[in-house]
Amino acid sequence: MTSEKSDENFICLEASPAEMDQFWADGWRHFGVWFFRYRAVVHDSKRFNVLPLRIDLHRFILSRGLRRILAKNQDIRTLVRPASVDEAKEALFLKHRLRFKENIPSSLDDFLSPYPDSVPCLNLELCVYLGERLVGVTFLDVGETATSAVYAMFDPAETRRSLGIMMMLQSIQLSRERAYRYYYPGYAYREPFAYDYKKRFTGLEYLDWAAGWKPLREGARGC
DSSP, X not given: OEEOTTOEEEEXXXXXXXXXXXXXXXXXXXXXXXXXXXXXXXXXXXXXXXXXXXXXXXXOOOOHHHHHHHHTTTTOEEEEEEOOOOHHHHHHHHHHGGGOSSSOOOOGGXXXXXXXXXXXXXXXXXXXXXXXXXXXXXXXXXXXXXXXXXXXXXXXXGGGGOHHHHHHXXXXXXXXXXXXXXXXXXEEESSOOGGGGGGXXXXXXXXXXXXXXXXXXXXXXXX
């Protein structure tokens, strides 16, 4: 993947919850202390237009398909706690990275700061277990009125469970329980791509770089 000259980035060591809300509303994301936003990328010589996404939690409704994913994961157990990196998560990351054929991440350090629970902002981990086995983790930033997914990973042996979507649903549930307004699941593309699973949710909005946030209508979902 390569990106265009419209890339913007900066370093931020500490941001308040309100500042994080504003960063996300302006289309910024971050890995560790590196904040970035970009409008287009190139995969295999093809240009893709970037869509920053968020879900209006007041308008989110579970679809039949999402209910099915919840039903087939009734046997999982989820723990929510301050984010950290340990041997179990590092081992899960090594399994998860085998799913990628390009832009293969090298380490959780590519996405998290040395103090992932507090730098640059409050971050929680949602850890998914089958029995005692860790099968999924999502790292969730917490702002004043919004939450934002930083990175998620799961055991490829459990692909049939749709754990990526399941962890998004758990993040949405946690955010609603805490009375947040928005959940930011990250970027997708206007064109069809592997990230289209992020477009399966009601209440979805995208950032029009010129005109601000708009509802993502069915015809623009690319899936």
